[in-house]
Amino acid sequence: xxxxxxxxxxxxxxxxxxxxxxxxxxxxxxxxxxxxxxxxxxxxxxxxxxxxxxxxxxxxxxxxxxxxxxxxxxxxxxxxxxxxxxxxxxxxxxxxxxxxxxxxxxxxxxxxxxxxxxxxxxxxxxxxxxxxxxxxxxxxxxxxxxxxxxxxxxxxxxxxxx
Amino acid sequence: xxxxxxxxxxxxxxxxxxxxxxxxxxxxxxxxxxxxxxxxxxxxxxxxxxxxxxxxxxxxxxxxxxxxxxxxxxxxxxxxxxxxxxxxxxxxxxxxxxxxxxxxxxxxxxxxxxxxxxxxxxxxxxxxxxxxxxxxxxxxxxxxxxxxxxxxxxxxxxxxxxxxxxxxxxxxxxxxxxxxxxxxxxxxxxxxxxxxxxxxxxxxxxxxxxxxxxxxxxxxxxxxxxxxxxxxxxxxxxxxxxxxxxxxxxxxxxxxxxxxxxxxxxxxxxxxxxxxxxxxxxxxxxxxxxxxxxxxxxxxxxxxxxxxxxxxxxxxxxxxxxxxxxxxxxxxxxxxxxxxxxxxxxxxxxxxxxxxxxxxxxxxxxxxxxxxxxxxxxxxxxxxxxxxxxxxxxxxxxxxxxxxxxxxxxxxxxxxxxxxxxxxxxxxxxxxxxxxxxxxxxxxxxxxxxxxxxxxxxxxxxxxxxxxxxxxxxxxxxxxxxxxxxxxxxxxxxxxxxxxxxxxxxxxxxxxxxxxxxxxxxxxxxxxxxxxxxxxxxxxxxxxxxxxxxxxxxxxxxxxxxxx
Ligand SMILES: Cc1ncc(C[n+]2csc(CCOP(=O)(O)OP(=O)(O)O)c2C)c(N)n1
Ligand SMILES: [Mg+2]
Numbered sequence: 001x002x003x004x005x006x007x008x009x010x011x012x013x014x015x016x017x018x019x020x021x022x023x024x025x026x027x028x029x030x031x032x033x034x035x036x037x038x039x040x041x042x043x044x045x046x047x048x049x050x051x052x053x054x055x056x057x058x059x060x061x062x063x064x065x066x067x068x069x070x071x072x073x074x075x076x077x078x079x080x081x082x083x084x085x086x087x088x089x090x091x092x093x094x095x096x097x098x099x100x101x102x103x104x105x106x107x108x109x110x111x112x113x114x115x116x117x118x119x120x121x122x123x124x125x126x127x128x129x130x131x132x133x134x135x136x137x138x139x140x141x142x143x144x145x146x147x148x149x150x151x152x153x154x155x156x157x158x159x160x161x162x
Numbered sequence: 163x164x165x166x167x168x169x170x171x172x173x174x175x176x177x178x179x180x181x182x183x184x185x186x187x188x189x190x191x192x193x194x195x196x197x198x199x200x201x202x203x204x205x206x207x208x209x210x211x212x213x214x215x216x217x218x219x220x221x222x223x224x225x226x227x228x229x230x231x232x233x234x235x236x237x238x239x240x241x242x243x244x245x246x247x248x249x250x251x252x253x254x255x256x257x258x259x260x261x262x263x264x265x266x267x268x269x270x271x272x273x274x275x276x277x278x279x280x281x282x283x284x285x286x287x288x289x290x291x292x293x294x295x296x297x298x299x300x301x302x303x304x305x306x307x308x309x310x311x312x313x314x315x316x317x318x319x320x321x322x323x324x325x326x327x328x329x330x331x332x333x334x335x336x337x338x339x340x341x342x343x344x345x346x347x348x349x350x351x352x353x354x355x356x357x358x359x360x361x362x363x364x365x366x367x368x369x370x371x372x373x374x375x376x377x378x379x380x381x382x383x384x385x386x387x388x389x390x391x392x393x394x395x396x397x398x399x400x401x402x403x404x405x406x407x408x409x410x411x412x413x414x415x416x417x418x419x420x421x422x423x424x425x426x427x428x429x430x431x432x433x434x435x436x437x438x439x440x441x442x443x444x445x446x447x448x449x450x451x452x453x454x455x456x457x458x459x460x461x462x463x464x465x466x467x468x469x470x471x472x473x474x475x476x477x478x479x480x481x482x483x484x485x486x487x488x489x490x491x492x493x494x495x496x497x498x499x500x501x502x503x504x505x506x507x508x509x510x511x512x513x514x515x516x517x518x519x520x521x522x523x524x525x526x527x528x529x530x531x532x533x534x535x536x537x538x539x540x541x542x543x544x545x546x547x548x549x550x551x552x553x554x555x556x557x558x559x560x561x562x563x564x565x566x567x568x569x570x571x572x573x574x575x576x577x578x579x580x581x582x583x584x585x586x587x588x589x590x591x592x593x594x595x596x597x598x599x600x601x602x603x604x605x606x607x608x609x610x611x612x613x614x615x616x617x618x619x620x621x622x623x624x625x626x627x628x629x630x631x632x633x634x635x636x637x638x639x640x641x642x643x644x645x646x647x648x649x650x651x652x653x654x655x656x657x658x659x660x661x662x663x664x665x666x667x668x669x670x671x672x673x674x675x676x677x678x679x680x681x682x683x684x685x686x687x688x689x690x691x692x693x694x695x696x697x698x699x700x701x702x703x704x705x706x707x708x709x710x711x712x713x714x715x716x717x718x719x720x721x722x723x724x725x726x
Pocket of ligand 2 (some may be wrong): 638
């Protein structure tokens with residue numbers, strides 16, 4: 001689907017079925033979820049869902065209103081137009097044989113990754129980054145051969161004004 | 163006070179003012195039925211769970227109260243889905259109680275287990291699975307609150323058997339508040355001031371009223387607004403009855419696919435549309451790009467998602483329709499009556515011209531067979547426009563909408579959004595339960611009536627004098643009409659010639675039945691049928707290939723009408 005990317009932060013009652021209400025809304029109305037992550041907030045019983053969706057202004061407006069209409073949704077925040085910090089966590093298992101081990105370590109250094117597991121012919125990297133940085137990293141690692149990758153969806157918070 | 167889950171349910175229903183429940187028992191709800199005898203609640207035993215939901219829906223539409231039904235787990239629950247979706251599409255307040263297998267068995271594919279909460283998620287306003295009896299009372303309170311507040315809708319509560327038969331303290335909770343659910347009732351006054359100015363400036367204004375006006379009990383305020391401003395009114399199928407259909411001067415008839423010529427022309431030519439409690443369904447707008455291009459559109463609705471969904475509007479007003487109309491009327495009190503309500507000679511004259519060139523009509527005089535429209539007109543006359551009319555779906559529904567001139571809200575029960583055949587008869591049963599002394603008539607097609615005819619036993623058992631008028635064209639007429647007009651008369655699978663003898667069928671159930679195929683007997687059969695006590699089927703053999711006109715082909719602009 002085309003249109004600009006929107007970052008929505010949705011505060012919901014932490015109840016069984018809430019996530020399926022939200023994903024059901026998207027599938028039922030043909031909206032698009034690009035990424036999704038869910039975890040509890042500081043407040044007991046309330047979770048935060050960070051969602052990246054795509055669509056023209058009109059569709060994103062509808063999405064926000066439809067989300068708000070769900071009984072278990074407490075608040076829908078749109079970070080797209082606000083200054084925000086956006087991060088995604090990735091675990092990347094990359095081939096690292098003798099000839100490429102040094103190169104991997106150099107990249108780890110440049111991108112400020114952490115090595116969280118290693119073996120005779122692999123390293124597992126942990127990195128928290130925004131999407132651009134993450135895809136740059138993956139590009140750099142491509143020649144070495146990426147064995148496996150696990151990524152969370154993006155999470156975001158608004159920057160405080162000073 | 164310690165009560166069982168079953169007792170808590172009935173007690174809570176009593177607290178909510180529920181006097182009637184439509185239902186059907188089964189293993190998972192047997193404890194509810196066991197406890198029912200201790201409570202003074204009327205339970206109507208239907209013959210199919212779909213009938214229970216439609217009856218609760220008809221009860222709700224006619225009375226304005228929350229309709230309630232109860233069914234067992236598994237097949238009992240799945241049989242309610244069409245009825246729930248019907249109520250959801252038309253925003254009807256309803257609480258559906260389903261039994262569920264014991265919590266310890268949930269997820270095991272237990273006997274008669276189905277994930278009804280999952281199944282009905284997209285067609286309920288909200289739903290609950292009660293896993294803990296201490297939550298039961300609060301959930302029931304919330305369910306009623308959600309069902310009847312804001313934009314109303316059906317709420318389902320799924321209650322496992324062990325919750326039903328264990329015990330907890332009953333707290334008699336008075337009211338609930340929910341952090342995550344707070345409908346906006348009061349309109350923004352700045353927006354209303356804009357509306358007043360638009361009314362003052364408009365040369366060709368029109369009011370477009372919908373189901374939201376009926377649901378919010380806003381018909382009186384709407385009528386006042388229209389009459390003081392001298393603005394003509396059209397309505398969606400769901401809006402019928404929210405303005406007097408007998409007012410020949412300002413009422414234009416229904417809008418849209420089978421709307422009147424004058425209503426479709428007027429809204430297309432209007433410079434101001436006051437759209438109240440409508441959702442701009444595609445059956446109303448036709449091709450949206452070409453809908454009402456000359457107009458400034460004001461859209462009042464309690465549901466923000468309705469606004470800008472299908473049609474982009476100029477002045478959105480989120481709020482309850484009645485409260486908004488009342489606030490608007492109050493603002494207009496301060497204005498010069500002559501400025502807000504001029505003669506509008508030119509505009510109303512133009513509308514009259516449209517009416518005169520292409521009025522709704524049919525010709526019974528020169529026709530040897532009965533015209534279905536004639537039956538409805540006679541029904542209107544004989545019931546003095548005062549009956550509660552439910553309908554099935556198809557041509558019968560459209561003719562009822564066109565020729566029964568509804569003057570009051572809650573008098574017109576029809577499945578608008580989902581278009582559910584089989585709705586009308588059980589809905590009429592529900593309405594009759596709410597108003598035992600009113601005349602309640604289901605206008606039916608020969609196809610639709612066969613979808614829930616089993617409820618005749620319910621009507622007879624409960625001595626409910628529901629009348630059914632079957633317009634028998636021996637076709638799935640509306641589909642046949644599309645085949646005639648758009649599929650080269652290929653009447654594939656729409657011939658219903660093979661049908662039961664409806665008179666004998668009525669009699670087999672212990673009801674009465676009358677039939678005629680003669681135009682000059684229409685009136686006497688209607689009279690006899692309406693006068694006969696108990697449930698009655700009146701069957702009219704009508705012109706088989708009569709079509710509903712005007713008709714806007716699907717997806718065409720609404721000025722593009724096929725006329726008689
Ligand atoms: C449950 C259901 N199935 C199918 C349809 C599609 N449909 C719409 S109108 C219609 C024909 C209805 O026939 P009948 O009840 O005889 O009414 P008529 O149009 O002839 O008045 C059909 C099949 C529907 N609306 N609902
Ligand atoms: Mg028919």
